[in-house]
Amino acid sequence: MRLALPLLLLALLLAPGPARAGGCPGPVPEADLGAGLPRLAGALAAAGPVDILLVGMGGARAGSLEGPFAQSLSQALQHRLPGREVRVQIIPTAGMLAKDAAERVRRATTETEPALVVWRTGMADALAMTDPAKFGLTIRRMAEWVAAQQSDLVLVDLAYHAGSPQEPTYRRYVEALGTAVRGMAVPVFRRYAIMEAWGRQGATPAAALGESCLGEMLAGALLRQALR
Amino acid sequence: MQRAWRIDLFRGLALVMIFVNHIPDNPLAAFTTAAYGFSDAAEGFVLLAGVAAGLVFLKRLESGGVAQVSARAWRRAFDLYAAHLLTVLLACAIVAHAASTQGDPRLLGWINLGPVFEDTAAALVGVVLLGHQPGYLNILPMYVVFLLLLPALLPLAATRPRMLLAASALVWAAANHWNLNLPHYPNEDGWFFNPLAWQFLFVIGLVIGTRLARGLPVVPRSNLLLGAAIAYLLAALLLSLDETLVWPTLPLPWFLYGLDKTWLTLPRLLHALALALVLARLPVAEALAALDRRGVLTMLGQHALPVFCAGSVLAIGAQVARFMLEAGVALELLLVLGGLAIQVGLAATLAWMDRGRSRPPARATTEGAYP
Numbered sequence: 001m002r003l004a005l006p007l008l009l010l011a012l013l014l015a016p017g018p019a020r021a022g023g024c025p026g027p028v029p030e031a032d033l034g035a036g037l038p039r040l041a042g043a044l045a046a047a048g049p050v051d052i053l054l055v056g057m058g059g060a061r062a063g064s065l066e067g068p069f070a071q072s073l074s075q076a077l078q079h080r081l082p083g084r085e086v087r088v089q090i091i092p093t094a095g096m097l098a099k100d101a102a103e104r105v106r107r108a109t110t111e112t113e114p115a116l117v118v119w120r121t122g123m124a125d126a127l128a129m130t131d132p133a134k135f136g137l138t139i140r141r142m143a144e145w146v147a148a149q150q151s152d153l154v155l156v157d158l159a160y161h162a163g164s165p166q167e168p169t170y171r172r173y174v175e176a177l178g179t180a181v182r183g184m185a186v187p188v189f190r191r192y193a194i195m196e197a198w199g200r201q202g203a204t205p206a207a208a209l210g211e212s213c214l215g216e217m218l219a220g221a222l223l224r225q226a227l228r
Numbered sequence: 229m230q231r232a233w234r235i236d237l238f239r240g241l242a243l244v245m246i247f248v249n250h251i252p253d254n255p256l257a258a259f260t261t262a263a264y265g266f267s268d269a270a271e272g273f274v275l276l277a278g279v280a281a282g283l284v285f286l287k288r289l290e291s292g293g294v295a296q297v298s299a300r301a302w303r304r305a306f307d308l309y310a311a312h313l314l315t316v317l318l319a320c321a322i323v324a325h326a327a328s329t330q331g332d333p334r335l336l337g338w339i340n341l342g343p344v345f346e347d348t349a350a351a352l353v354g355v356v357l358l359g360h361q362p363g364y365l366n367i368l369p370m371y372v373v374f375l376l377l378l379p380a381l382l383p384l385a386a387t388r389p390r391m392l393l394a395a396s397a398l399v400w401a402a403a404n405h406w407n408l409n410l411p412h413y414p415n416e417d418g419w420f421f422n423p424l425a426w427q428f429l430f431v432i433g434l435v436i437g438t439r440l441a442r443g444l445p446v447v448p449r450s451n452l453l454l455g456a457a458i459a460y461l462l463a464a465l466l467l468s469l470d471e472t473l474v475w476p477t478l479p480l481p482w483f484l485y486g487l488d489k490t491w492l493t494l495p496r497l498l499h500a501l502a503l504a505l506v507l508a509r510l511p512v513a514e515a516l517a518a519l520d521r522r523g524v525l526t527m528l529g530q531h532a533l534p535v536f537c538a539g540s541v542l543a544i545g546a547q548v549a550r551f552m553l554e555a556g557v558a559l560e561l562l563l564v565l566g567g568l569a570i571q572v573g574l575a576a577t578l579a580w581m582d583r584g585r586s587r588p589p590a591r592a593t594t595e596g597a598y599p
Contacts, residue, residue: 094343094417096340097252103489111482123337127338127551129547130253131253141473207333
């Protein structure tokens with residue numbers, strides 16, 4: 001009986017996502033999260049609602065490029081967990097540096113006590129060229145803080161675009177983010193590497209569709225990791 | 229107005245710090261208050277805006293009543309609104325130029341300008357209605373709200389200051405407790421500078437300004453209070469410098485111990501007020517004035533609106549240049565100091581133009597110097 005729910009969830013996980021115009025590129029190994037999500041697993045195993053906080057993904061308004069990621073992530077989780085109440089709260093922090101967005105994470109986490117916080121960060125810091133060491137320290141402190149709140153944290157790193165002369169700058173922040181949580185049970189959804197892999201495969205979708213694909217991909221990766 | 233030069237001087241200093249802080253982590257950022265405590269120059273700027281409003285508009289209230297205050301304050305609100313729109317437009321042009329020359333669409337999301345380029349129809353509505361505010365360009369919309377409310381706030385500040393302060397504190401606490409904020413559009417967010425929270429600091433300044441205008445004492449003389457303020461500033465300094473500190477979770481409403489700028493949380497508010505008390509009690513203004521013999525800071529403070537708008541645009545330009553050129557420390561310093569020099573040049577030009585006019589120049593805190 002204990003295995004029934006995870007098996008059911010796993011079966012649903014393998015079910016196809018909601019139909020959409022255009023297709024997403026196939027799975028890439030870069031999408032694996034690689035670290036456990038014990039609080040999310042616990043929430044999925046329990047009967048109650050699952051609270052998830054999505055930070056840094058813009059508003060949910062249809063039509064904006066920021067919206068599709070959060071929307072598709074939210075919809076894919078609902079789709080793959082039918083009958084479960086998945087309460088997704090979106091905290092937009094568009095254009096905010098990590099140190100400012102961290103305050104939003106603190107407040108929302110304190111108030112909603114979610115099983116999972118998904119925090120997309122780094123782009124504003126890369127553009128503003130904040131000190132990568134300070135950026136990494138902010139991420140590390142927040143990861144420690146979220147762990148102390150008994151919530152899981154998944155970080156989503158920067159976007160990739162082929163051919164920019166500033167790619168080394170973006171990469172510095174991708175690396176700073178990864179390094180910040182090294183040795184901690186904090187998975188990083190490697191958006192940058194995934195988009196780079198799409199580019200190598202010549203399968204880069206249009207911007208809005210790409211965001212939707214990443215959202216769906218993350219939903220799948222979250223549930224795979226939590227139910228492992 | 230014996231104290232007005234101090235207000236202009238500190239406002240000039242706040243403008244310099246705001247500009248420096250708008251180019252994050254540049255070497256000069258270590259010389260701003262943001263590096264050593266909970267609050268930053270924005271709090272000082274809002275407090276001083278309240279003081280200046282009290283000083284300037286009380287005379288109008290007493291001579292021409294609420295109607296004249298309304299006419300002047302709302303006209304000033306329109307000036308700020310127009311300046312804000314122009315600043316946003318210039319920022320959009322800088323970012324659009326950077327993105328197009330680099331062929332990198334990620335740049336379009338700079339300082340939350342993404343919706344302007346990706347969802348233009350909705351974002352234009354948002355910009356005009358002040359619902360969409362790019363990062364670093366979100367303080368003027370809050371001032372517009374304060375100026376629109378000034379005809380209601382000022383008579384209370386002049387006649388029932390305690391009642392106004394109590395009501396203002398209540399609105400601040402209610403906004404924080406129930407997450408009340410003015411809406412963003414098209415993004416589903418609230419204003420970065422939440423007017424419902426920040427009005428408390430503006431009102432405190434307004435009450436101080438009306439008392440100053442009447443020649444009443446405003447600075448508490450208690451040495452115990454001064455000691456407490458210094459102790460609080462030192463504690464904030466130590467906490468800010470402790471890189472190993474993981475901010476605690478306390479069994480209190482979040483706004484009583486959190487540090488979110490949007491909500492002007494209690495630690496930020498107390499830090500700003502403690503700093504204001506210490507600056508008012510100790511001869512800091514005199515020391516600064518002695519260092520700044522040419523009165524550059526005071527001149528910047530006297531032309532706060534054009535200097536602030538120019539500084540905002542220059543800071544975004546400097547951020548873009550730093551990113552595109554992958555600037556090292558030397559170029560970074562050049563960008564910051566060059567930006568400051570342009571602002572000083574602008575203020576000096578405006579002062580020169582003021583002197584050339586027949587009417588009295590904007591020597592001390594005036595409506596032209598507001599915010």
